[in-house]
Amino acid sequence: MLTIYGVTRSRASRIIWLCHEIGIPFKQVPVIQAYRLPDPDAPDAPLNTHSPSFLKISPAGAIPVIQDGELLLSESLACTLHLARKYGQPFGPADAAEDALMLQWSFYACTTIEPDALTILFLHRAGQAQSGADQASINNAAERLVRPFRLLDDHLARSGHMLGGRFTVADINMAEVVRYAQSHGELIEQFPALHAWLADCQARPAFQQMWRERLAEPE
Structure with a gap:
């Protein structure tokens, strides 16, 4: 199943919208932007873009990121274009x-x-x-x-x-x-x-x- 790392209040919204259009099932891991937290490095801080576990997935420390099979992909526009190409018409390119x-x-x-x-x-x-x-x-x-x-x-x-x-x-x-x-x-x-x-x-x-x-x- 496709996994989307990132809260919906982020550029992940583009990917989520497309998934709903196509009907792609996905798991969402709600990684929040570190700048939105008073102390993103606190022991009780929610999963965020400074979290060591997320930095293993995205060394750039940015959301969104998708995991599509073996493919780990960042940059929201790259993600939407990849999914549109993979699933094809009518949302992807015809030629x-x-x-x-x-x-x-x-x-x-x-x-x-x-x-x-x-x-x-x-x-x-x-x-x-x-x-x-x-x-x-x-x-x-x-x-x-x-x-x-x-x-x-x-x-x-x-x-x-x-x-x-x-x-x-x-x-x-x-x-x-x-x-x-x-x-x-x-x-x-x-x-x-x-x-x-x-x-x-x-x-x-x-x-x-x-x-x-x-x-x-x-x-």
């Missing part, structure tokens, strides 16, 4: 061209969008203005996201999905990154096709199942 496009959009999400989207996630609070340097950081991040969001909006207005005319792992990978900026409604609502696509992605039963599991975890 080499689709495989390349799935890589392209996944890399675009993590390199061009994720850093600024994470700034908004960590600093923005449901549209409320922040003070001083935090607000300046939010404004700068939102400004930098206009260009990639416009590109996505134009693409989705024409295609409806990231590729192939259907919902695939590329939609999951992109949607989970765009979600980080979702609290900045003023930004997202500038792009109607992107806004509608994200809402459709998050209305899917598999996303809703993952999200319920995520909300059930401690903050």
